[in-house]
Amino acid sequence: VVKQFFGWLLLAVSLFLVERLLPTSISMWLWIFYFILAAVSLAVAISQSMRTATKVTAIILLAAMATAGSYWQVNKAQLEQQSHGLFTQVSSINEIQQQVENSDGWVMLDLYADWCVACKEFEQYTFSDTGVQAQFEQFTLIQADVTRNNAQDVEILSRYQVLGLPTILFFDPEGKERAEYRVTGYMNAEDFEKHLEKIVSE
Known part of the structure; x- marks a missing residue:
C-alpha cells in the first residue's frame, strides 16, 4: 500500500x-x-x-x-471558463486596433496562452474576483490567445514588444497604450483591483 x-x-x-x-x-x-x-x-x-x-x-x-x-x-x-467569457476575442493587430478605436473609454488587452500557467491563474483567481469584475465594468475587455504562435500571434507580440506572458496592456480613451500601466507577470486579485482603480481614477 x-x-x-x-x-x-x-x-x-x-x-x-x-x-x-x-x-x-x-x-x-x-x-x-x-x-x-x-x-x-x-x-x-x-x-x-x-x-x-x-x-x-x-x-x-x-x-x-x-x-x-x-x-x-x-x-x-x-x-x-467564466473569466474567459468576459473578454472579446481578437486574433490580429487590425482587430485590436478596431476594438480600441471603437471604444470611448479604457481598453484592457490580455495576452493569453494555454501553456502559460500564470495566465490561467489570472483567469481562475484574479479575473473571477467580484471586486475585479466590478472594476471591469469601466473597461472594454479584449483578449488575444497566442497559444499557436502563428504569424498573427508573432506580429501582436512584436508590435507591443511583449517579452513574456502573461502581459496585460491598457489603452486610454484616446487609443494610446499607456506603458506605465502595463502588467507583466501574475498579480493577485487585491493588487489588480487597486491597479484598475488607479487607472480609471486618472
Whole structure:
C-alpha cells in the first residue's frame, strides 16, 4: 500500500508538470481520471492488507479525497471558463486596433496562452474576483490567445514588444497604450483591483 501511495504521488507530480502544456478542459479530465483510478487502486490494495474496520475507514477516506479532488478540478475549470467569457476575442493587430478605436473609454488587452500557467491563474483567481469584475465594468475587455504562435500571434507580440506572458496592456480613451500601466507577470486579485482603480481614477 505504501509503495502504491508513493507511486501515485510521483505520478501526480508528473501530471502537474504536464498540465501546463495542455488546455484546461483536457487537464481537468486527466486529473479526474487520476483521482478515480488512484482511489480504486489504493482501495483494492487496502482491502487485501488491512483489517475490516481500518479497511472501511480508509476506503471512505479515499472516496472522499477522490470526490474532493474531482470537484476542485471542475470548479477550477469553471472559473477559468467564466473569466474567459468576459473578454472579446481578437486574433490580429487590425482587430485590436478596431476594438480600441471603437471604444470611448479604457481598453484592457490580455495576452493569453494555454501553456502559460500564470495566465490561467489570472483567469481562475484574479479575473473571477467580484471586486475585479466590478472594476471591469469601466473597461472594454479584449483578449488575444497566442497559444499557436502563428504569424498573427508573432506580429501582436512584436508590435507591443511583449517579452513574456502573461502581459496585460491598457489603452486610454484616446487609443494610446499607456506603458506605465502595463502588467507583466501574475498579480493577485487585491493588487489588480487597486491597479484598475488607479487607472480609471486618472
